[in-house]
Amino acid sequence: MVTASPHRPDGRPAPARQATLGESLRRNGVSRRGFLKFCAATASMMALPPSMAPAIAAALESARRPSVIWLSFQECTGCTESLTRSFSPTVENLILDTISLDYHHTLQAAAGDAAEHAREAAMHANAGEYLVVVDGSLPGPGANPGYSTIAGISNYDMLMETVADAAAVIAVGSCAAFGGLPKASPNPSGAVAVQDLVKDKPVINVSGCPPLPMVITGVLAQYLTFGKLPELDQYNRPLAFFGQSIHDRCYRRPFYDKGLFAETFDDEGAKKGWCLYRLGCKGPMTYNACATMKWNGGTSWPVEAGAPCLGCSEPDFWDAGGFYDALSVPPGNSGDMLLAAGAAGVAVGAGVGLLARSQAKGAAKQHQTVTAEELEQKL
Amino acid sequence: MTAVEFLMLTKGPLFQAALAVFALGVLVRLVEILALGRAHNYAAPRGSAALGGLRTMYKRFEPDPGTFKAAPFDVVVGMVWHIGFIVALLLFIPHVELIKSTFGIAWPALPNPVVDAITAITILGLLAALVHRLAHPVKRFLSTPEDYLIWGVTFLVMITGYLAYHRLINPYPLALGIHILAAEIFLVVLPFTKLTHMFTAFVARYYNGATFGRKGVQS
Amino acid sequence: MTEAVLTPGADLPESSGTTQAAGGFSLARGLNALREEMDAPVASFFSSCVHCGLCATACPFFVETGDPKYTPIHKLEPMRILWEQEFTFWGKLKGVLREKLPLDKLGLDKHFAGKQVTDEMLAEWEPLLYDSCTMCGRCSMVCPVGNDIQYMIRKAREGQVASGHSPEGLVAASVRAVNTGSPMGLKWKTLDVQIRHVEQSTGLEVPIDKQGADYLVLLSSMEIINFPEYLEALTKIFAHAGVSWTLSQQCFEATNAGIQIGSKDIAAVLVQRVVDAAEALDVKNVISPECGHAYTAIRWEGPNAIKRAYPFKVFHIIEVLDQLRADGRIKTEGREDDRLSLHDPCNLARKSGVIQQQRNLMDLVAENFVDLKEHGKMQWCCGAGGGVSSNERAEALKLAAFKKKKAQIEEVEPDRMVTMCATCRTQLEEGLEEFTMDIPVIGLTELIADHLVESDEGTHA
Known part of the structure; x- marks a missing residue:
């Protein structure tokens, strides 16, 4: 279980005092072999050659526990469930253990003002270096903020305040990434995705309802390993996991x-x-x-x-259409529309056709009989 | 706009709009043709006009041997790509599902690799038809911009379908959206161009066959 | 033959130039005539054409000249333009847009302007519609979308006549037909001379104006002039078979220049004469002679020209002969042993469904009959029908188109050709002579007459 991290009065992280990831893993009983296996899997996930596994291992071993603030907005907790519901301790949740999860209102022990203080403290202590993980969409700036608040703070205000000094934002789950179920038509709460609001920080979308736990940890691992954000697709999803259908x-x-x-x-x-x-x-x-x-x-x-x-x-x-309708099937009722358009077509066609017919008939009325006398004049 | 938004736009409102233009336009064309009517025929018939008409509706699928000898390329290429187009349209599983959802009727489809091969042949056939149109003196002489336009919209549907099936455009929703958009362009262009021959040819064949059938000749 | 026969039209006034009388032919009148002709088949045909050009492969004028402008559907371009502009929703919409929108400012006027049917255009199309088309209908048989192009050519000619753009030869023939009763200016007295001649040589009576006869026999001027043996053959066969028939002084001419030039008004005048004569004599049947278009004119177009059904039936002579054969009323002896082939007149075979009858008759009298490869409903035109033979300007094209027939004949190498249309027969004779092919052409009726059992002749006469 995660608890709020200790307050750091100097406001700067104190890396020397923190255990590295490698130390933390070993303390938790993960063998060297198991750790390298995880690194190899991470390398393959990130489409790196297997030769990169030792480099990943080296980087992870010495990585510091980054501070992570987890914001949950209009969500179902499914994403957190996905991340935590493992049958036995895995490398993934050990990775999670080794980050400094400074705020996660589902998981943290603190409540009320104490919890919010923890968040503020983490932001202050790690300004410019902490990661913000968001699950859930939030009512947009134009929507009624009352649809979702935490400690009397609107989701919008909390997000904007929290990301202001963040290094990057990871939107976990399709709600945070794309608006998800809350945004589904007719979107009563005016829900928007994180990337719709956060424009000045890198936003990594880890979509899925819920996302694969390994993808969440994989992104974190990559960030820890290389200290930079992964290559993203057009939806800002890590290509390593979302590159293939x-x-x-x-x-x-x-x-x-x-x-x-x-x-x-x-x-x-x-x-x-x-x-x-x-x-x-x-x-x-x-x-x-x-x-x-x-x-x-x-x-x-x-x-x-x-x-x-x-x-x-x-x-x-x-x-995007019925879950049990084939991909090629369009949403909506085309049949009724076709009938209506068809009926209109018959009506217009009949109108135009009868008009044309009367034109031909009118021409027949104007017909001047061709006579031999007339023809003779041509000769 | 993201690829999925594009796909949903083409699958949703654009598809509905294209279908509406198509249904309205085709019916306007057909009804305006039929509403013109025909003068009463006072001549004593030798054979059945209706039977002749119905037979010719089918018979013109079979080219007469003389025409085949005179223009084998036209006959073979024309038949190949027309059949290919119709097979791809009506017997590809995603299309059958689409038709089922739109009209409530369905029929057995062909395995994907078969449709894929037929599509490839159809695309080659269309290219050959274009080259022939540009090279053949009569075709070049007769051809108007409209002829090239309808070739273009037909080719576009086939080639985008092929690319989407083989996932040669990424991401896939973009590929599928482009294909659906091409089909919508085809549907919208159809009623305003000679693509209406898809429907009016049967009316034309009926009248042709009826005129000849009345005189006791199977045309 | 008399002098009058040799100089057809001699009794007509000299050509009065091209001046148009008030209320005469004009573009407006031509367009009006075309509008009258628009119907559902025309609309379906124009809607369906995809410019595949296959109709060209069916047209002897294109096949033998290779000139794309002779592609059948192209001959209908003026009519198509008028149809699109005035008889389609889209065309009308374009017209409205053209008027209401500032298209010239948008630079779109070109796209919406469309072609206009002008007097010059109709003049330009005159040779295409007349000189290079015999309305043989072969293109109508091959069009993959089913366009009956011949049906539309016939209609388009109405517009040509009313706009004053029809060939002089056909205008003259129409005038002569209406004014003299024969497109060649031939009169009853000429025929009368021939009747006497037939009666002398056969010893049989040629019945004239016989009330209540079963059959009214019509002739064509060309036959009377070029093939007088037809009347003689017919007289012999009918006497042999005991057929009750008659000629009519009131109307002997079967041909119809109105159908060829494309004027339903002229056609109606000429058909009415036939109907009047048949009704005056109260005959049950009318026989069209060995002439293709005459049969089409009387059998199919006539009732529509006069807008009523006939109180009599119409047959081509070949239909009558085959019926007599089937009834056992024609007894023949001996068979031709040289190689004979058959030319089906378009108007008779493809356009009227008389195909098997002539073959039954050939079997009766020919030992070595061989069909041309494409025959019957898919036969090739001789190149002279549909008014081409009356149109002096088309002489060169007529000969060019014949080359297709010539090639067909060369394929089967017959000793003689048989046909049953005077126009086809003349064209075959002239064409074969032009290419110095020594293949005589005979009429089927004569061939049958040549083989009648002599002894039977007296019993019926």
Whole structure:
């Protein structure tokens, strides 16, 4: 469990007094072998050659515990659950243990004013160097701030105040990254994503509903290792984890390529583990690492369990068509619209056509009979 | 605009709008043709006009041997890419799902690799058709900007579909969005151009077959 | 033959130049005539054309000249422009935009201006619609979208006539047909001379104005002039088969220059004469002679020109002969043993469905009959129909188009050609002579008459 870090009156971090990550891990019983394995996995996740693993290990060993302030806004705590619900102590949660999680209102012991003081203290002590992790979206500046407040402070004010001196912001989960469920149409609370508000700091989005725990820790590990932010995609997601689609890495992909599809959840195709495209799988448009890293300690993942990918790591996935409608199916009712447009077409066509017909008939009325006498005059 | 926003725009409002223009436009064209009507025919028939018309609606899918001999390239390439276009349109699984959701009817689809191969052939066929249009004296003489426009919108649909399927444009929502947008351009352009032949050709064939059928000739 | 026959139209006034009478032909009148012709088939055809150019491969004028302007659908461009502008929603919309929007300022006027049908355009299209088209309808058979191009050519000619852009040869033929009863200016007295001749040589009666006869026989001027043997053959066969028939002094001419020039008004005047004659004699059937367009004119266009159904049936002579054969009323002996082939007149075969009948008759009298490779509904035109043969200006094109027929004939190398249309027959004879091919052309009716069993002749006569 994390507790508020001690107050540092000088306002500057005191690295010499803190254990390095390597020391912390060893103190927690993680073997050298286990640690190197983790480093190798991190290297592969970040698409680095295996030869980089020792470098990562060296960097991590000597890394200082950075101060992290975790802000939870309009969220369901699913992201925190994802991060903490491990069956046994893993390298991931040890990594978490080794950061200085100075404020996390779900996890911290302190409450009320004490908690807020802890936040302010951490900000003050680590100004310019602490990381802010956000889960949950927040009512935008134009919205009623009363939809979500903490200790009487609006989410907006708290975010802006907290990020002012931060080194970077990590938006964890699709709500923080893209607005997520709160922002789903009709977005009653005027929810916005962190990146909509924070413009002057690096924002790293770790999307997913929830995101893979290893991705959260992986981003932290990379930051600790290289002291810089990872390469990002167009949604500011770390390319190392979001560079490939579910579809491209899906073990059911061969069935898609062969054209073998489950059409209902209990048909022969479903039992044989065929592709779930027709059951609404959004894998082709979803970029995440589920297919390779899996969930629950590598046990399984949604598609392996027979459920189509919902596309939860993509912006606005909640409004991107029915979960069980194929990717090619448009949202909304095209049928009624077609009928209406068709009826209008028939009406306009009939009008125009009958007008044209009367034009031809009118021409016939104006017809001047061609006579031989007339023709003769031409000769 | 992000790729997903673009995809949702093309899948959502743009698709609805394109579909509306298409449905309205095509029906205007068809109804305005039919509303013109035909003069009553007083000549005693030798055969059935209706039967002749219905037969010709189908018969013109089969080129007569003389035409095949005179223009084998036109016949083969024309048939190949038309069939390819229709197969890709109607028998690709994502399209079947789209049709099912829009019209409530569905039919069996072809395996993806088959559609993929047919699409590749269709794209080559369309390119060959364009080269032929530019090179053949009669085609070049007849061709108007509209002919090249409808070639372009047709080709665009096929090539973007191919690129999207093979995920050659990244990210995928962008690839899919571009393909859907191309299809929407096709739908919107259709009623205003000779792409309407997709529908009116059957009306034309019926009238042709009926005129000849009345005289006892299967056209 | 008489002198009058050799100088057709001699009794007509001299050409009065190109001056137009008040209320005469004009662009406006031409456009009005085209508007009258717009109907659902035309709209569906123009909507469907994708400029594939396959119709060109079906047209002897394109095939033998290689000039793209002879592509059949291109011949309809003026009509298409008018249709698009005035008979389509989009065309009308463009028209409104053209008027209401400051397109010239936006630099878009070019895109919306569109082509206009002008008098010059109709003049330019005159040779395309008349000199290089026999309305054979072969293009209508091959168009993949099903456009009946021939149907539209016929309509487009209405606009040409009303705008004053029709060929002089056809104008003259129309005037002669209306004024004299024959497009060649031939009169009954000329035919009468021939009737006497036939009666003398056969010893049979040629019935004239016989009330209540089963069949009213019509002739074509060209036949009377060039192929007098037709009347003789017909007289023999009908006597042999015991057919009740008659000629009419009131109207002997089957051909219809109005159909060829493309004037339903002229066509109606000429068809009305046939109908009047048939009704005056109260005949049950009318027989169109060995002439293609005459059959089309009377059988299919006639009732629509006069806007009522006939109280009699119309047959081509070949249909009648085949019926007599089927009924066992024609007994023949001996068969031609040289290689004979058949030219199907477009108007008879493709455009009227008379295809098997002539083959049945050929089987009766020919030992060595061989069909041309493309025949029947897919036959190739001789190049002279649809008014081309009456249009002196088209002489060179007519000969060019014949080369397709020539190639077809060369493929099967017949000793003689048989046909059943005087225009086709003349074209075949002239064409084959031009290319110094020694292949005589005969009429099918004569061929049948040549093989009638002699002994039967007396019993019916």
